[in-house]
Amino acid sequence: MIKVTxxxxxxxxxxxxxxxxxxxxxxxxxxxxxxxxxxxxxxxSKKIISNFSDLKEADVYIIAISDDAIASVSSQLPxxxxxxxxxSGAAPxxxxxxxxxxxxxxxxxxxxxxxxxxxxxxxxxLETSIPEDYPILEKVAxxxxxxxxxxxxxxxxxxxxxxxxxxxxxxxxxxLGNEICIENHVPFDILKPxxxxxxxxxxxxxxxxxxxxxxxxxxxxTIEAHESFLSNENQSTIYKILxxxxxxxxxxx
Amino acid sequence: MIKVTxxxxxxxxxxxxxxxxxxxxxxxxxxxxxxxxxxxxxxxSKKIISNFSDLKEADVYIIAISDDAIASVSSQLPxxxxxxxxxSGAAPxxxxxxxxxxxxxxxxxxxxxxxxxxxxxxxxxLETSIPEDYPILEKVAxxxxxxxxxxxxxxxxxxxxxxxxxxxxxxxxxxLGNEICIENHVPFDILKPxxxxxxxxxxxxxxxxxxxxxxxxxxxxTIEAHESFLSNENQSTIYKILxxxxxxxxxxx
Ligand SMILES: NC(=O)c1ccc[n+]([C@@H]2O[C@H](COP(=O)([O-])OP(=O)(O)OC[C@H]3O[C@@H](n4cnc5c(N)ncnc54)[C@H](OP(=O)(O)O)[C@@H]3O)[C@@H](O)[C@H]2O)c1
Ligand SMILES: NC(=O)c1ccc[n+]([C@@H]2O[C@H](COP(=O)([O-])OP(=O)(O)OC[C@H]3O[C@@H](n4cnc5c(N)ncnc54)[C@H](OP(=O)(O)O)[C@@H]3O)[C@@H](O)[C@H]2O)c1
Numbered sequence: 001m002i003k004v005t006x007x008x009x010x011x012x013x014x015x016x017x018x019x020x021x022x023x024x025x026x027x028x029x030x031x032x033x034x035x036x037x038x039x040x041x042x043x044x045s046k047k048i049i050s051n052f053s054d055l056k057e058a059d060v061y062i063i064a065i066s067d068d069a070i071a072s073v074s075s076q077l078p079x080x081x082x083x084x085x086x087x088s089g090a091a092p093x094x095x096x097x098x099x100x101x102x103x104x105x106x107x108x109x110x111x112x113x114x115x116x117x118x119x120x121x122x123x124x125x126l127e128t129s130i131p132e133d134y135p136i137l138e139k140v141a142x143x144x145x146x147x148x149x150x151x152x153x154x155x156x157x158x159x160x161x162x163x164x165x166x167x168x169x170x171x172x173x174x175x176l177g178n179e180i181c182i183e184n185h186v187p188f189d190i191l192k193p194x195x196x197x198x199x200x201x202x203x204x205x206x207x208x209x210x211x212x213x214x215x216x217x218x219x220x221x222t223i224e225a226h227e228s229f230l231s232n233e234n235q236s237t238i239y240k241i242l243x244x245x246x247x248x249x250x251x252x253x
Numbered sequence: 254m255i256k257v258t259x260x261x262x263x264x265x266x267x268x269x270x271x272x273x274x275x276x277x278x279x280x281x282x283x284x285x286x287x288x289x290x291x292x293x294x295x296x297x298s299k300k301i302i303s304n305f306s307d308l309k310e311a312d313v314y315i316i317a318i319s320d321d322a323i324a325s326v327s328s329q330l331p332x333x334x335x336x337x338x339x340x341s342g343a344a345p346x347x348x349x350x351x352x353x354x355x356x357x358x359x360x361x362x363x364x365x366x367x368x369x370x371x372x373x374x375x376x377x378x379l380e381t382s383i384p385e386d387y388p389i390l391e392k393v394a395x396x397x398x399x400x401x402x403x404x405x406x407x408x409x410x411x412x413x414x415x416x417x418x419x420x421x422x423x424x425x426x427x428x429l430g431n432e433i434c435i436e437n438h439v440p441f442d443i444l445k446p447x448x449x450x451x452x453x454x455x456x457x458x459x460x461x462x463x464x465x466x467x468x469x470x471x472x473x474x475t476i477e478a479h480e481s482f483l484s485n486e487n488q489s490t491i492y493k494i495l496x497x498x499x500x501x502x503x504x505x506x
Pocket of ligand 1: 073
């Protein structure tokens, strides 16, 4: 049984709490929330604290709070030489205060409030400042996920940038697609099966193999027809840049 | 029972054949393939023809061939005043020769050779040049799909452009994500659950609601860190343009 304390009560903390409660090898010692009225479902209210001075001994302290508060909160912890980890893809290991043993416990997924996730398939990206701590963090991660990876700070940075492309930027393209639908009186719902299939294709094909479309085929007449169809400047700029980039891809720009 | 003849033996034609064979209200009269050695699974070989002069009477002729061959092939059909439709999102209704009644039977999905699809959920976008033909095409579509829409040429053009954003461009972002992973020695597989979740989120949230990330939050320090991480010019150009576009979105550019 590994004893875990959570610091934070946001999106990630709440999802971690729900899944830790179902894991047989994990005991949640306490949950810290600076705002004691935050609703933390299913947790015994005696375990919810809002003063760092009330923190009890645990094997791991997981700080799941906004990136820019990690340094300050980790410096306020009233103990030393314990294992303290954050859950961020973007924050460096060294954003954690040096008085404790440091680590990262980064679930590479996008969480939505109220939407349950299956942690078993979520990649858990782990790093510890000293090798002796890795097995502890690994035990916590394998208690909830079958998809656990040792990822150093450089690799995590790369993953975080790549995640911006495949998640934030992709979702923005969905937004532009939605806009085009609204402007032309077609329901965006019609595109949803295509969106799902585009993502699911990656389970059988590499993105390179899966690439299709006018830019890839260098189908100039379709590209011209699309460009003259798009009257919105933002949409048409993005269309041109991505089309050119696909056409030139592999070549030196 | 509606009698359907398919002209073409490519990706779309083969998927349509497989699904028509399972539909109780559809009889496949013939399949035309210019190349008689093309493998067309499950079809009685006597029904496979490679001369237009062998074409028998049918209620609908579905031309599922490359966009730029639709005009020429439809002009070679040795009959008049029958219902002839194409399956393209990009080709206009008028690419079909005027000697027959025209229509469009556009399955809005990306098909992969050998990967079965569930037609029941695929949006079928229908158009006919005369209203009397619409019910015939609708019967064919509802025999295979629960997701049938009357879509005029202008709307189809909009959907096709929007599909480029949510399918071709999105897949290209997956390709850039994959590249970043390869360059930094992390397996691209780690990003796949995130990619799937990003698509699946649209079932509960609008893309606008689902938008997250440093650009959306205007988190300048993360954006700068990402920009200095990306040494590849193409990746960094796309990163900048999409980040700016998300930041300015809604504002006048
Ligand atoms: N969201 C995701 O999809 C995702 C995925 C992977 C990793 N992460 C990482 O997980 C961490 C938490 O993200 P999140 O999405 O859960 O954020 P969130 O939902 O915005 O929650 C942030 C939490 O941090 C607390 N907090 C902020 N500043 C604080 C301070 N100075 N002192 C104490 N508590 C403070 C907030 O408390 P109040 O409620 O009182 O404001 C809240 O509980 C971040 O490092 C993030 O990068 C997020
Ligand atoms: N692929 C998709 O995901 C998708 C989705 C929706 C709609 N569509 C539309 O469906 C249509 C077919 O696309 P596809 O993906 O099935 O194409 P495909 O797999 O490339 O197959 C093209 C077919 O057209 C035939 N063909 C080409 N030129 C011809 C000519 N001059 N005379 C006779 N046959 C000719 C080819 O015959 P050979 O085999 O002998 O070359 C082949 O059977 C297109 O209009 C496309 O826009 C495609």
